[in-house]
Amino acid sequence: MNELIIVGGGLAGCEAAYQALKRGVSVKLYEMRPLTSTSAHITGNLAELVCSNSLGSLLPDRASGLLMHELEKLDSLLLRISRATAVPSGSSLSVDRNTFSHKVEQELGKFPNFHLIRYEIKTLPDSPTILASGPLTSPSLAEAVAKFTGQNNLFFYDAVAPIIFRDSIDFSIAFSASRFAAEKGQTADYINCPMSRDEFDAFVSALVTADRIPLKIDEKNIVDGVNAGKSKFFEGCLPIEIMAERGQKALTFGPMRPIGLMDPRTNQRPYAVAQLRQDDLSGSLYNMVGFQTNLTYPEQKRVFRMIPGLKHAEFIRLGQMHRNTFIASPTVLFPTMQSKIRPDVFFAGQITGIEGYLGNISSGLLAGINAVNFLRNSDLLVFPPTTMIGALCRYITESSPDHFQPIKANFGLLPEIKNRYVGRLERTTQYVENASLAMDTYLQEVGDQLR
Ligand SMILES: Cc1cc2nc3c(=O)[nH]c(=O)nc-3n(C[C@H](O)[C@H](O)[C@H](O)COP(=O)(O)OP(=O)(O)OC[C@H]3O[C@@H](n4cnc5c(N)ncnc54)[C@H](O)[C@@H]3O)c2cc1C
Structure with missing residues (x-):
């Protein structure tokens, strides 16, 4: 089988779609808007930014700067489009939200095996799927997800x-x-x-x-x-x-x-x-x-x-x-974004408990690559915990299930550095150097799994 269903045309779902499409897998992307909307989205656009238009600081010694660097190495479509649609905002990467969304749809539409279906999914599909329906997953699907995971969904409030x-x-x-x-x-x-x-x-x-x-x-x-x-x-x-x-x-x-x-x-x-x-x-x-x-x-x-x-x-x-819904990832997911319950079901985006635009793009990227590897019977990727993407995935899957809360990319997630009793800049430089080296080494090791 060479076809993947993706539920949700948000940041995670669109990045996942690109990663699968560029590897030759057909994608059916189900997006319920504009027919059914959420309480925060305004348009029917793919990859709509619901609040701020900023993806975070570009500075290399910030957690978001590190994540951008990693996404760049992994050929993230959404990061590339963010740069192409940037508006002036000092040392942050901020975008014109409408142009950003239109470009995402345009780029995905260039793949002949991309099928965008405007439809609300209410039950879990029974073929290989990435569930990226976001923090505002529609109520019927949220109920189906709760049944699937065997747990009540968790929630918090975001404004x-x-x-x-x-x-x-x-x-x-x-x-x-x-x-x-x-x-x-x-x-x-x-x-x-x-x-x-x-x-x-x-x-x-x-x-x-x-x-x-x-x-x-x-x-x-x-x-x-x-x-x-x-x-x-x-x-x-x-x-x-x-x-x-x-x-x-x-x-x-x-x-x-x-x-x-x-x-x-x-x-x-x-x-x-x-x-x-x-x-x-x-x-x-x-x-x-x-x-x-x-x-x-x-x-x-x-x-x-x-x-x-x-x-x-x-x-x-x-x-x-x-109200943002998320699943109890520590009991439900592997750090590959694959569910423990059904190996052909992956989760991505904020529904996993990763917070923030960039983090959600990262989880979509990983779920997209791993869903392809699953379809090809190839090993799944687990990024090293020294990298920001690896640390985020490890956090959501290895935290204590009793106290699990969504988290944004931050240096506190990374393993301790050798010399932590130094100034902030020196500390973050060490984190960034370790992460960069770990990512480069890992990408060389798993070259075949990335194709
Ligand atoms: C109110 C609010 C404000 C936020 N503000 C920020 C911010 O300023 N900065 C930041 O970094 N992060 C913010 N976030 C957090 C998060 O980064 C974003 O929500 C981000 O868009 C999540 O990406 P996603 O792909 O997981 O979900 P989304 O981008 O929401 O994409 C999910 C998609 O799935 C669709 N969908 C839902 N249910 C179904 C269904 N049953 N069938 C088909 N399609 C479905 C939705 O319509 C949506 O398009 C905010 C979140 C919320 C809720």
């Missing part, structure tokens, strides 16, 4: 940030700059709304007392022993109002930190800053960085318009909170 029309920003107050732009020789890619201490304090008071949308936590098939009775948020992407509740100054150490920025009106560092990042190639839309929220829509408009420069802001999209 999206608002997007603003650039021409509604007041540039007599807001200014363009990147952090430490002069020192790092960077261009002024972000729009910054500076705040005095009084403005910030008033903003925080309004933020933490504003009306929120109540979370539903007793949803059928989702509540488990750990989750029952309390709401759970992903620590790496907390709603801004939850961050603000943790202390009056919490945001000035988080998304509103003023470090590296100088207000040109005063030539002083502001007390706090709200940063906006370009969201489309034409530069007409800007994303509020770190402002993911669960406030009601009228309250978002009221509170965010208190930010200096945003008094008349017009929003093309407001923030929202969503």
Whole structure:
């Protein structure tokens, strides 16, 4: 058999499809949108980015920079397209989300054996399949997955940030700059709304007392022993109002930190800053960085318009909170992304508990290659734990099942380095060098399994 079913045309599913197609396997990719949508997607596009348009830092000494480097070595289609559709955003890789999606569909469509089927899958297919239906897997399929794995699905809450029309920003107050732009020789890619201490304090008071949308936590098939009775948020992407509740100054150490920025009106560092990042190639839309929220829509408009420069802001999209479903990967999956229950079923993307765009592209890449190897009776790949991809797969499959929580790429997942009592830069350099060497050595060893 030389055919693979992929459920879900998101980041993981599209990368998996490319890896299978380029190895000569036919792919039937089932995507339910636009006929049936999720609560976070807006378009019917493949590989839609649901919130931020940033894939993370490009800097080689950051976890996302390392992951990009690994994806590049492994010929990731989605990383290549990200670079081709990048918008200016300092040292991050951010894309024009619509052009990105269209290019993904265009590139996959170049393969004659690629079949895109707009249809909601409700039960697990009985031929070789990659399940990449994402954190917002449709309820019927989520139920089928729970039955398949023999466990209740787990869940947590994740939020999206608002997007603003650039021409509604007041540039007599807001200014363009990147952090430490002069020192790092960077261009002024972000729009910054500076705040005095009084403005910030008033903003925080309004933020933490504003009306929120109540979370539903007793949803059928989702509540488990750990989750029952309390709401759970992903620590790496907390709603801004939850961050603000943790202390009056919490945001000035988080998304509103003023470090590296100088207000040109005063030539002083502001007390706090709200940063906006370009969201489309034409530069007409800007994303509020770190402002993911669960406030009601009228309250978002009221509170965010208190930010200096945003008094008349017009929003093309407001923030929202969503329930993310994931499986108990430590009991369900091998680090190859293959299920322990049925060898011809693979999982990829956020449904496995890997968080973040890049991590999800990586798991799709691995599932795609391994599903092909399975079809060919060839050995499956397990990346070394010293690499970022290997570490992510190991984390989701070897963590304690009782405390399993989604995770983003980070250096803490990598095995300890020899000399860890050194400065951050030296430490991360060691991690990156070890990872790079391990990946190169591994790729040489498994050359045949990669073809
Ligand atoms: C609200 C929210 C905000 C997020 N914000 C960020 C962020 O800013 N930055 C970041 O790095 N990560 C973010 N994430 C996390 C994660 O990186 C993204 O969700 C990412 O898109 C996951 O990739 P995926 O391929 O697993 O799922 P998706 O990209 O969601 O793709 C899954 C696809 O499967 C389809 N599908 C679902 N059920 C079925 C079915 N039954 N039949 C057919 N098709 C189906 C869906 O329509 C979707 O297109 C966010 C997640 C959520 C939910």
